[in-house]
Amino acid sequence: MNIGAVARRLNLPAKTIRYYEDIGLLRPPRDENGYRHFRETDVHKLAFLARARALGFTIEDCRALLSLYEDAGRESVRVKRIAEDHLARIDEKIEHLRSLRSTLAHLIECCAGDHRPDCPILEDLGQG
């Protein structure tokens, strides 16, 4: 399969696929004309990466996960640890966003939002 076909099949931009090759996540062979030739294993790896990325894992996490995926002698605790760390980072982000959200929502409530210049949002930002 050529890159375009893979891109359509996985719903992944061709640019992204080239980028993944660039940073060494996969190494599809080339046809005589220089085109990348994706075997089923390459497509499968790509699908794995796409799903891991969709779960929010960083590229480096994905690299580690992929190598564990391909290592029949892995210990599942290694995978679990990566996932737990990721979960913890997600929880931090959610907590941070919730805190922003609550401050922001309060300020918005206090603002009349009309043609007059008085604005508690700006006042708050201005004197913290």
Place this chain on the structure above:
Amino acid sequence: MNIGAVARRLNLPAKTIRYYEDIGLLRPPRDENGYRHFRETDVHKLAFLARARALGFTIEDCRALLSLYEDAGRESVRVKRIAEDHLARIDEKIEHLRSLRSTLAHLIECCAGDHRPDCPILEDLGQG
């Protein structure tokens, strides 16, 4: 005040302050030796920017908010709209993270996390 003093006072890296000048968010005058000289108004603007950034507004939002802040004839609805859009984006992010979180937490629960290779996390990523 020199940049270092401002940086300490606002707890903002000097690099960031220079960057803000670079992108035109403020324009502190210079001393004869070329050092930036921050007047109270400059420090005040910087503090405004720092708080807006801490609330998660983008730099472009900050630019707009600052210009509204300095415009005595503003209509508060313009400020409110920026804040509401930002709130909506935050809500989207929270929702997205919550969805990731729930998938991930489920996978983690299913994984033994021991020395054996069997791993539902990898299985899931591998076959979607």
Place this chain on the structure above:
DNA sequence: CTTGACCTTCCAGTGGCTGGAAGCCCCAGG
């Protein structure tokens, strides 16, 4: 006079792509 803390500019890198230019490859239609 030296030391060390400060300041300056400029260039490069972060993450994870994304856009675009320039140019080759291939196939169908006229």
Place this chain on the structure above:
DNA sequence: CCTGGGGCTTCCAGCCACTGGAAGGTCAAG
């Protein structure tokens, strides 16, 4: 045989909001 259009290639630049570091000027203390 030529042309057009799509797909493929590489490479360079840009996104956001900084951050790090090099090379060099400035200043106050000892």
